[in-house]
Amino acid sequence: MIEVVNLTKTFKKVNAVDQVNFYIEPGEIVGLLGPNGAGKSTTIAMLSTLVPPTSGDVLLQQQSVLKNPASLRKVLGVVPQEIALYEELTARENLLFFGNLYKMQKDQLKNRVDTVLQQIGLQHESKKIVKHYSGGMKRRLNIGVAMLHEPDYLIMDEPTVGIDPQSRNHILETVKKLNTESNKAIIYTSHYMEEVEYLCNRIYIMDKGRIIASGTKDEIKAILSSENTILVKLEKHSNDFLSELMSQPLLSNINAKEAEISFTVAKGINYLPTLLTLCEMHHVTLKSYEVKEPTLEDIFLHLTGRALRN
Numbered sequence: 001m002i003e004v005v006n007l008t009k010t011f012k013k014v015n016a017v018d019q020v021n022f023y024i025e026p027g028e029i030v031g032l033l034g035p036n037g038a039g040k041s042t043t044i045a046m047l048s049t050l051v052p053p054t055s056g057d058v059l060l061q062q063q064s065v066l067k068n069p070a071s072l073r074k075v076l077g078v079v080p081q082e083i084a085l086y087e088e089l090t091a092r093e094n095l096l097f098f099g100n101l102y103k104m105q106k107d108q109l110k111n112r113v114d115t116v117l118q119q120i121g122l123q124h125e126s127k128k129i130v131k132h133y134s135g136g137m138k139r140r141l142n143i144g145v146a147m148l149h150e151p152d153y154l155i156m157d158e159p160t161v162g163i164d165p166q167s168r169n170h171i172l173e174t175v176k177k178l179n180t181e182s183n184k185a186i187i188y189t190s191h192y193m194e195e196v197e198y199l200c201n202r203i204y205i206m207d208k209g210r211i212i213a214s215g216t217k218d219e220i221k222a223i224l225s226s227e228n229t230i231l232v233k234l235e236k237h238s239n240d241f242l243s244e245l246m247s248q249p250l251l252s253n254i255n256a257k258e259a260e261i262s263f264t265v266a267k268g269i270n271y272l273p274t275l276l277t278l279c280e281m282h283h284v285t286l287k288s289y290e291v292k293e294p295t296l297e298d299i300f301l302h303l304t305g306r307a308l309r310n
């Protein structure tokens, strides 16, 4: 298990990371979700022993790694936000180059490169020069470099930034497979809530240098457990109908967009019968009634009053 304990980084007067605590156990995918500037990259840089903390500690199997970074680097692969590859070399040549840097033995390295190329799905394009790769392929190769020395833990710092949606899906699938098939534990930082929701079992939400919520997806979603958001679709509606809805004491956050209306209502209340009566009174036809699951975006908005992406 890797733990960070009261990790703090102050740049002049900026508290980039402020008393952050979290852990990751072997084999799990943990998400670190937060907007730009939340402190994710700085946390990752300290966790991977690249930047010394102002205070706090990083523990591997309960031993501090700050004085003995080699113990952590052996089990940890870091995929940085910036792509670090040689554009004029092929994928295979890049992997061989970085493997030599790690001082891996020749035979072992050759086998390892073949395995890694398979794992990142580039085995059929390994002889192509990297400058002809798509952004997503470069990202996958970047992940491959971090995996050469067979780390148990991988840290990925926003690996889908700046790539097209199709390549992004391919990366998400690669990350998922690394976890399910190769049993890698992964710390995945992102400001895309849908990625973190899709990939991660446990999530830490970060804002302004602090962890503002943490837990499993269900635990985090339970933060909004006291109310449900309902989405209704109508044939068409009238202003009278909308005014009547606005005056209903049990409803709040009413939003109308053409023939779609959303509102929140306390959990446990079935509002459908009342809505049907109102529709009948106003000669409005109800097309659908849906209870929406809260998203991490809703939670972030609830906790901070701001949208995750602005």
Ligand SMILES: Nc1ncnc2c1ncn2[C@@H]1O[C@H](COP(=O)(O)OP(=O)(O)OP(=O)(O)O)[C@@H](O)[C@H]1O
Residues within 6 Å of the ligand: 011, 014, 015, 016, 017, 034, 035, 036, 037, 038, 039, 040, 041, 042, 043, 158, 191
């Ligand atoms: N070397 C530095 N010197 C001064 N301030 C810094 C330095 N590095 C980061 N910061 C500040 O610390 C805060 C956290 O930055 P950080 O890059 O860790 O956030 P982030 O969540 O990773 O954002 P992004 O998604 O944009 O990378 C920001 O206010 C940033 O300006």
